């Protein structure tokens with residue numbers, strides 16, 4: 353079950369009993385959540401469509417209007433127990449600027465009102481007519497020259513909540529990037545069908561060629577990633593690879609991501625941690641091959657194409673994967689190890705001595721994820737205004753000011769049906785940034801100096 357992938361463990365206590373309890377509890381929660389799930393709203397598309405033309409590429413991909421901007425979330429998307437709440441729809445700009453009165457109102461709004469939404473079945477129908485689907489959902493079928501010259505590849509692992517995955521896909525979709533979507537083999541058939549219909553509407557979005565069932569802690573966690581990476585290597589000339597789950601959302605626009613990736617000049621963003629307590633995960637597997645020193649870390653990565661190529665094709669990586677297959681929780685050691693063993697010569701990997709993720713020396717820009725205080729590295733500990741599940745913060749309305757000022761590319765994680773305004777507002781804010789970029793004559797200014805000057809970039813293996 354995919355939930356198990358997310359149960360990750362950067363910071364979990366070692367106790368197996370504790371683990372077993374959590375797993376039982378999770379199974380229970382997952383079931384409950386699944387039955388409660390109704391799914392996300394599709395914004396009504398008929399009014400107020402502004403057509404914004406941008407870039408020089410209108411003619412290649414799309415025969416329909418390149419209308420960018422949505423009207424933002426509307427009261428029609430919510431059903432409230434008390435009509436009073438619909439007289440005033442909470443204002444995202446105010447929530448983002450931490451307006452206390454608005455936050456207060458939004459919290460009761462989100463308690464009193466339920467987010468309506470499209471189910472997997474709705475998506476099956478909507479995406480069966482691609483032209484209408486893409487137009488109504490306002491997919492961005494164009495990009496700036498700078499983006500066109502720097503394609504990015506993404507993988508998305510999912511097993512439920514089509515609506516949330518589709519909102520993520522829509523936010524990161526550009527016609528020249530590459531997307532591999534792995535739908536868990538245990539997913540509901542309607543989820544798979546809906547995703548297939550969506551995928552069929554977008555020429556550069558692919559379903560993983562092999563679908564597996566992801567079981568937490570087992571090699572199966574790593575397998576879909578390897579399938580997607582292998583698939584993606586067949587396509588195009590993308591420069592970087594970013595792996596995502598359906599519960600994440602971008603904090604940067606595609607253009608900003610491109611500017612950031614260009615400014616780090618080939619470096620990878622992979623978290624690292626070496627601690628005695630993790631060694632028990634590896635003991636039973638014997639000595640790792642090729643003198644590789646195992647390193648644990650966050651499973652969310654931003655890595656360059658040569659790294660992906662190495663991971664999938666190089667004999668040393670293949671041997672290492674075989675060794676990992678005998679260890680516990682292999683996914684947390686794969687990229688993290690490859691990235692911190694400079695003798696492998698992987699471009700963009702780290703050759704410094706202190707691999708610990710830290711603000712001063714080695715910031716991790718791949719993902720903003722709030723693990724809480726039981727995490728040994730304070731880097732991942734922030735206040736959480738939403739709720740914690742398996743220690744990880746599920747973002748709430750009060751997290752909006754922080755989320756919108758982070759330097760990371762993506763945030764983890766959101767539940768579309770928990771304080772739904774959180775994802776609604778992030779989506780609106782993100783969409784507005786894109787609109788601003790495409791509206792502006794200078795292609796959208798974005799100061800990359802923070803990224804360019806990260807100290808660890810000086811300690812990176814070059815080609």
Ligand SMILES: *[C@@H]1O[C@H](CO)[C@@H](O)[C@H](O)[C@H]1NC(C)=O
Nearest residue numbers: 424442443444445446447449
């Ligand atoms: C939300 O609040 C901002 C800041 O006060 C204001 O400029 C904007 O017009 C408001 N938006 C709506 C839809 O009321």
Ligand SMILES: *[C@@H]1O[C@H](CO)[C@@H](O)[C@H](O)[C@H]1NC(C)=O
Nearest residue numbers: 664665666667668669670671
């Ligand atoms: C990788 O292993 C295969 C099969 O064992 C072998 O044929 C190939 O020559 C090896 N490649 C390199 C670069 O060592």
Ligand SMILES: *[C@@H]1O[C@H](CO)[C@@H](O)[C@H](O)[C@H]1NC(C)=O
Nearest residue numbers: 571575673674675676677678
């Ligand atoms: C991992 O091990 C299992 C059995 O323990 C085996 O079936 C599977 O093929 C192995 N996978 C890889 C990639 O080595």
Ligand SMILES: *[C@@H]1O[C@H](CO)[C@@H](O)[C@H](O)[C@H]1NC(C)=O
Nearest residue numbers: 509577595651652683686687
């Ligand atoms: C990202 O990729 C790494 C390397 O394959 C893998 O260990 C990890 O599970 C992936 N993370 C997610 C969230 O898919």
Ligand SMILES: *[C@@H]1O[C@H](CO)[C@@H](O)[C@H](O)[C@H]1NC(C)=O
Nearest residue numbers: 706707708709710711712713
């Ligand atoms: C590595 O860096 C971290 C964070 O800056 C620091 O806390 C730790 O003491 C360093 N370790 C060594 C061995 O220098």
Ligand SMILES: *[C@@H]1O[C@H](CO)[C@@H](O)[C@H](O)[C@H]1NC(C)=O
Nearest residue numbers: 402403404784785787788791
């Ligand atoms: C972008 O330009 C359009 C058309 O001129 C305008 O309606 C819209 O408000 C602008 N958006 C932003 C965020 O400035």
Ligand SMILES: *[C@@H]1O[C@H](CO)[C@@H](O)[C@H](O)[C@H]1NC(C)=O
Nearest residue numbers: 797798799800801802803805
């Ligand atoms: C970019 O930001 C840095 C510090 O964050 C600042 O020193 C620099 O002046 C900024 N550059 C521009 C062009 O605004």
